[in-house]
Amino acid sequence: ARTGDPEVVFGSGKTPEQVVEILRTLHAAHPDTAVLATRLSPEALDHVAAELADADVDRVARTAVLGALPAPRGLVRVVAAGTSDGPVAAEAAVTIRVHGAGVERVDDVGVAGIHRLMAVADRLADADCLVVVAGMEGALPSVVAGLVGVPLVGVPTSVGYGTGAGGLAAVLSMLNSCAPGVVVVNVDNGYGAGVHAARVARAAAPREAGPVVTGRGEASP
């Protein structure tokens, strides 16, 4: 795209056939960079896996990547409160890698168990950017932003029910954080958070990123 970003297909509302065709066309036009598809239905994930042998399909993130990933510059850590927030964290992680930064996942550090979070504070401080994913009351970005001065993007998720259905409580929480410098994206928009975070991390001093994770949390060296 004109902005220098890789091409991305928003899979929601597209047929499996459309997704495969667009990925193929974009990859042919940009053979040297990765092309990303997000929000893929189970059927689209299957169809991509069957049709595009080279595609890297992530069923949790609901993404597919076609083409070689760029070398990572800078490091983003993606922090998630609970297991239900996993798919959104995974979408962010894949997006970050496709957009040229390194990524590491830090899972299961919700505010209701603050000691687990404190135990990883040093790792959080040692990143170029943080993406912090949380549903329910969405308090995690506030607590993390009170601990470390790293650029931080909050991602509210739609995990919740009753007055919190659809992520309303979480997005309001993050927009009203009493901790300085929390910025926010739309509910479940791991993609948007990942694009921003990757830009921030790449522009930071181009140190060597650590081992990189693209999916559910297993390190990929």
Add this chain to the structure above:
Amino acid sequence: ARTGDPEVVFGSGKTPEQVVEILRTLHAAHPDTAVLATRLSPEALDHVAAELADADVDRVARTAVLGALPAPRGLVRVVAAGTSDGPVAAEAAVTIRVHGAGVERVDDVGVAGIHRLMAVADRLADADCLVVVAGMEGALPSVVAGLVGVPLVGVPTSVGYGTGAGGLAAVLSMLNSCAPGVVVVNVDNGYGAGVHAARVARAAAPREAGPVVTGRGEASP
């Protein structure tokens, strides 16, 4: 009242003269218990102070108490995130004492400075009930409820602006807490939280309460 609670005057929308007259009438009818007035305007506070020499007027809590306080049974700690939350915390504290429990304030422990909160965790665990007051994103009750298993009432405050104006973000946050057992009252309703907390504390083992605070946080022995 039929429920065994002391009489309470809701000052909002009443003239200074009405407040004084109702307090006088209720005190005459119930000479042995304290009578409480809340939500008093500055003018009403002045008028009560001038007309009722025995009344205990709290300008931060916007309350007046007439008649002897009951001996405290059990202990409630009122925890507040920021200084702007002070008036609501103070209303809760006065209400608790009038309703027969002991009270102590723990101020300035917002989630953006989590270390100050961790430093008082032991004091929080050692109470019969907690009232946790917070505005903005209202995350404090979640963090406290993840630290200690004491009955806990969250009080959202109207401190906030933009999408958080009127306390909406805070009340949604508390209702959607991912920590177990957080119960909530209306925005700025320190009175309601205080009534519940005092009942809970009084019913707990009737140990001797510590030094008791009724206002801004100075201990009253």
Add this chain to the structure above:
Amino acid sequence: ARTGDPEVVFGSGKTPEQVVEILRTLHAAHPDTAVLATRLSPEALDHVAAELADADVDRVARTAVLGALPAPRGLVRVVAAGTSDGPVAAEAAVTIRVHGAGVERVDDVGVAGIHRLMAVADRLADADCLVVVAGMEGALPSVVAGLVGVPLVGVPTSVGYGTGAGGLAAVLSMLNSCAPGVVVVNVDNGYGAGVHAARVARAAAPREAGPVVTGRGEASP
């Protein structure tokens, strides 16, 4: 958990296999206390019943309990307005027992038939804590809190339609109760109300609880 509470699995969004596996693992780690799973799908309830012979499955409450229940201390009465509120009342009741208090159900006492409610007023006054469950306009907690001075938690339910769909009318009603001391949890959150109520009841004088009910309202001696 660090707070002293039993382990609880939030079943929503987990597969039947995951639920069974987590219950098994937690029970192995905590053989002496009960482990609770809530919000189970019909399939998960079936799978738990088939795989874990010792589990106590409640199809109305949508819960499963593995491990011995603690001896009950104190008594919570769970009051429900209508039959549609039954599953939420049942979730609260199971939670209360698992968290160590005794429980009794008082059903079908909605505000539209106030005489039935008046007839049980004495039983309501004689509890250590009340959980009051209501949908539609959610008026029941206000009326009960005007009758008795017992600590009371209101649980709005999503029973309703039109402008009341999702429980909005009920949760606003309870937050704005004109009766003193009503505290509230999220819509349909019988679990959260139960955790709070059990803590309150256990801390009250440790009298002998009456016959205890865990499910739909049949007494279990």
Add this chain to the structure above:
Amino acid sequence: ARTGDPEVVFGSGKTPEQVVEILRTLHAAHPDTAVLATRLSPEALDHVAAELADADVDRVARTAVLGALPAPRGLVRVVAAGTSDGPVAAEAAVTIRVHGAGVERVDDVGVAGIHRLMAVADRLADADCLVVVAGMEGALPSVVAGLVGVPLVGVPTSVGYGTGAGGLAAVLSMLNSCAPGVVVVNVDNGYGAGVHAARVARAAAPREAGPVVTGRGEASP
């Protein structure tokens, strides 16, 4: 008007001079029926009192009436929860008399003190229509409609704060009443409720109405 109703001036947003002039003009055109002005500012009330000696000005209801009241047919009882709901109840009462029905006030019977309400149940049953005014959680119409089968109009008021500010909780409560047959008007719309109730009462069997009240609650024989 074409509908057979008396002429009514909605005073909100009109100058004192405009109100006086319109009342004078309408009275000249309709010398035999009463003309009503509602929602008058203090200045407009003063100006009407000074300029129109024959006008009946009610400072609580914020109304003025010019011209002879019609003989009352049928009886409406206006029931109010708290003293803050008084102005809305008064607006309803004046409207009812101007529209040709008799009226009686029943004050201070909020749901938090259910015994006071039960004590007047017989008087409520013995009316041709009820107007039930309540703010906060607006539960009163539900309870009254469960007691008596008389046509009943609920009037939510803007009395409340936090999540109840502006009367939202009350109007939702009344629209979602679990008691059959509750109909509702806009927040603070005592006038609209009065028009409907007077029509209903007039059409009922034309018995002799009891002593009639037009203002704050003093009987006017």
Add this chain to the structure above:
Amino acid sequence: ARTGDPEVVFGSGKTPEQVVEILRTLHAAHPDTAVLATRLSPEALDHVAAELADADVDRVARTAVLGALPAPRGLVRVVAAGTSDGPVAAEAAVTIRVHGAGVERVDDVGVAGIHRLMAVADRLADADCLVVVAGMEGALPSVVAGLVGVPLVGVPTSVGYGTGAGGLAAVLSMLNSCAPGVVVVNVDNGYGAGVHAARVARAAAPREAGPVVTGRGEASP
């Protein structure tokens, strides 16, 4: 019921078997009056038709009636804007008959074709009460209430989409009617409107009602 109304079953959320059983039990207890069930699913309608030969099942209104209808006193006309509003109008009509008043339907007179409405103005004026059903912008009650001075209940329906989804535009429109005396029920609540209207009509002069319609609009002599 205590209020003198017939017994009514709210079918939503009940199984076909439960509906049949409750209808049978209530009919046995009240053999001389009609028993009504509303909001029945297609399956419940089938089951009632199969099991209760004497029941009068209305598939548009989604109702079933068991037992003899009372003789009609007074007349309610049920006015509907469009064909999509038909089921709600039908629910109101059946409810009115079961509650002892006569009923007539006036269909297809939406505000976008004002001449059709003007053509029936005389019939509207000649009723003891009007129930006016409309979705989309819900303007019909305002126009009708400007034409005739008869007591009028507005019923917003959930017919609509986009910003009007769920009936929000219609219910707000009716609550804010600029025509005097419009009272309102919850979205789609034909039942509630019918109960109120029947009470109003019965209390009016007990003239002989015209031919009565209970279902889709065919006259039943």
Add this chain to the structure above:
Amino acid sequence: ARTGDPEVVFGSGKTPEQVVEILRTLHAAHPDTAVLATRLSPEALDHVAAELADADVDRVARTAVLGALPAPRGLVRVVAAGTSDGPVAAEAAVTIRVHGAGVERVDDVGVAGIHRLMAVADRLADADCLVVVAGMEGALPSVVAGLVGVPLVGVPTSVGYGTGAGGLAAVLSMLNSCAPGVVVVNVDNGYGAGVHAARVARAAAPREAGPVVTGRGEASP
């Protein structure tokens, strides 16, 4: 402006001095076309009247116009429901003239008095565009659009209270109109409606416009 429209100053939040200065500057730059200022405070209106002798100040519309009006092409009729809607109708009327179309006002034809509206139906049909202004339930555009097939812009106003405060009921009503072809602008945005209507009228066959009104309704030949 690039779009060919005259220059317009949005007065809200500007000082009287700023308004006068901008009007002067724009008039100097565009001596041959009119320059418009809207949303002027009383102080700004005074200051413009005192400083710019040639300006045409309209205190109801809260506007000022500097420079010669263009000759009118086509005719817009501005229809208003009630007197409170007058200022918004006036803002629309002035805007229309400044943007080159002719304008005529049709006032006081709210839906609650449908006969007055029917009486002017022919005049409504004989316009190139209609601007229909209404507050409260905002039903007027639906009724007018059912009468005539002329392009029609609805303008909701903030006239209303309770659930209609701020114009929410009116704007939802107009967006959900059941009459075909109603388009809508923001609450109180007479300016926006006027710009659109003038464009539509000017493009229509360039017949000679009738006598033209710029303010409260007096014809200006």
Add this chain to the structure above:
Amino acid sequence: ARTGDPEVVFGSGKTPEQVVEILRTLHAAHPDTAVLATRLSPEALDHVAAELADADVDRVARTAVLGALPAPRGLVRVVAAGTSDGPVAAEAAVTIRVHGAGVERVDDVGVAGIHRLMAVADRLADADCLVVVAGMEGALPSVVAGLVGVPLVGVPTSVGYGTGAGGLAAVLSMLNSCAPGVVVVNVDNGYGAGVHAARVARAAAPREAGPVVTGRGEASP
């Protein structure tokens, strides 16, 4: 219809059989003008195609047209932001043709790729009316209205998720456009926008319209 518009069937909630029958009846009554059906389900589209050989069925627009299209007068260009907005743009295009104006589609010019939009600015300026369709943040009408002075109708679509679900962000965006003269219809209401735009275009100078498109964007000469 009385307004001179063709007959239109709103297919939502109607069975395939009903749709076919109404189309047939209307066509018989109006053999010389086209009859339109919108919001057809896939089943209704199939049934119309099978039963009415002469009908023109558009599966993207979800419409069917029976009868000869009128000769086009004037030209409307329908501008769409993204491919997901296609069905709404198609509904608008079909409606415009049926209502007697010419139409052309301009697709895939969302604000995130502003250069594509700039490249077609001249074509936009050369239309009698514009219909601008956009979902997500709905910014496209603002940008277009800043480029050209043509009458412009914004159509928000329900394309979006999280805080934008249902089209709320888009409709608010368009109502609050900072560009002058943007008018708006309900979310997804391509039909309403088309009716208005066709009226505007027809009334403009009756030049010869260009090649006309009725469906997905292929020109139909």
Add this chain to the structure above:
Amino acid sequence: ARTGDPEVVFGSGKTPEQVVEILRTLHAAHPDTAVLATRLSPEALDHVAAELADADVDRVARTAVLGALPAPRGLVRVVAAGTSDGPVAAEAAVTIRVHGAGVERVDDVGVAGIHRLMAVADRLADADCLVVVAGMEGALPSVVAGLVGVPLVGVPTSVGYGTGAGGLAAVLSMLNSCAPGVVVVNVDNGYGAGVHAARVARAAAPREAGPVVTGRGEASP
């Protein structure tokens, strides 16, 4: 603070005396870094100017700075749509300088005049981070993010009226941007955007920042 950020006083709700005292105390404790106060009332700005001769008071931004500014590293450009958005842009600009980055303002480039925006596209691309401030429909961040690939923070402002009052339309617009990588802060939160942007810019390659602006837009070398 623990995060390495300078100390900041949130002036809202504090007295002028409190603000001066806190600034003095913090400056004494941190003599080598700047201390910032935001959201100051006119009285507080006066009091700071009078009492703290060394403070740098900005009446548009409503800020005061005490202590030497850090040398700027990296460059943030603050882009604003209209003049009403000026105070929020100014708050962001001051915050950025205090937090150690360089800043430049780009004003008056709203989306309704897209050519002005295109003219500065190169300057936008040549920044380390962008802060984009807009009210009304808040479309500016979407357009900018479609032009350049720089990290970008959107700041919705409360500039607007009717359905846009309070900034709701703007914040929803930005959260739902169809352009990749837009992150958002609370309405009017220039401070929060500034903290994030400064962190991002400082971490980018430490090139020499251009001439720096701290207030209304005049360059300060």
